[in-house]
Amino acid sequence: MSNSNIRVRFAPSPTGPLHIGGVRTALYNYLFAKKNGGKFILRIEDTDQNRFVPGAEQYIIESFEWCGITFDEGVTIGGDYGPYKQSERKAMYRTYANMLIESGQAYYAFDTAEELGKIRSDYESQKKTFVYNSDERKRLRNSLNLNEDEVTALMENSSPYVIRFKMPEKEIIVMNDMIRGRVEVNSSVLDDKILFKSDGMPTYHLANIVDDHLMEISHVIRGEEWLPSLPLHVLLYDAFGWEKPEFAHLPLLLKPDGNGKLSKRDGDRLGFPVFPLEWTDPKSGNISSGFREEGYFAGAFVNMLAMLGWNPGDEREIFSLEELAEEFTIERVGKSGAKFDPAKAAWYNHQYLIKQDDGLLAKMLAPIVAENGVLAEEEQLVKAVSLVKERANFVKDLWGQLDFFFKRPVEYDAKAVKKRWKVSSYDQLTELKYVLEGISEFSSENTESVVKKWIEEKEYGMGVIMNAFRLLVVGELKGPHLFDIIELIGQEETLERIDQGLHEIGRKE
């Protein structure tokens, strides 16, 4: 299916690292565009100069690169609707604000932030809430109340002012949301939002609507936190006489325990990342962990995120980005917030890890092996990985599962010794050593058959021998098939480990 009229955008502010909720919003936009043969646009909304954080924009771009989410137009790639950064579009916003002034749908307001702050706190002390609405605007300093001369004087005086939207007094605003359906609100409860700030920059509301219109955005898919400003946006489209896009407000990502929006604090508190990539705050130097650095595969991360709020309607859970793009529909996005579950996230990573090529996993693991001061041949490492990968969720877990392939035991698990090292073990394992010594083809299959035959002939009992044997080779009672282990470490090493173990543990009295 192809529809060149479908155009969606993700429009972050470069105020810090991208939260996983934002990544999911972008992902759903991307999937919607791909599914419908539309275009996906990255626009940077940097109208608040005070909150600009260096490096944030680059972080956002790098995050999507890691995820495999690509844009058709936007910052760094360009396109026919640029520029794609609002600070570079600054000049045009004033024109649109003026159009609204001229049509009487917006007005100048000269109240300073301090004045309004004072009114707010006065109201608050009376347990009331101040709203700059159709009622209050009648007694405030704005071009609705001041006469023309006063306004001109103030403007010529270069008194700071903002441009506010003149909210209709009593009007039922009917909106449609692709996820929630029909939503109604009375304009009487809404306030006269600032469209244009005294610093010469537009606010989100104005810039967003103007840009979405100019960039011919067909569907606005964004977080639920924007739902309260939907009436304003709808009214703005009407005020300009523009055709409205479709809207979809995505449910929020919630913290794993309790209620509320997932925040950076929850990640710190519960020990999981809330950002795709690691982020170092340029001011404080604080480091926040990222899914990438924690060892998540990008595919697993994206898959997990996609399933938080969307499902295919059947029982499948594992999807590549391409498959998601094939299956995704807005209709199947849920209405209610989803709690992020770190355990399920780890499970997703496990699913991706076990499908991963052993050679690739070995390459990823190699630095960790080296960090532990072990020199492992690649071929050996690949084999070891293949034997243990079922037990790991993350590449970094692999080391703890296969270190004994490359390191002799430095100690022998006390509980295991107590339980599995019998009075007879010393002599039996000494005997086993001679048996193993005599084997010329030291393959897993061959040693297994020889050793089993020996155990049967001597009537020693599998459990007794094998547990004690494992204890000497591994140091504890864990790990894959023991004959696979000894094949990999080789005959010589196996015999030496038996010697060492016999010597260290000794005879049980």
Place this chain on the structure above:
RNA sequence: GGUCCGUUCGGCUAGUCAGGUUAGGCCCCCAGGUUUUCAUCCUGGUAACACGGGUUCGAAUCCCGUACGGACUACCA
């Protein structure tokens, strides 16, 4: 406080639009089995329609109300 949105097992959710299911799946947890060990794996289990009314032969599903939760309520986005 006000406005809006939401509510199915501990978590993610299917089922709701077109009313009739032993309310299903996955994660977590628990038990059993397989195995020389641990893990994997297999089998099984605990566990939910927020509450109250109404409509109906019949309600998770439709309607109303209540409760609870969340978001928003900046010259932030």
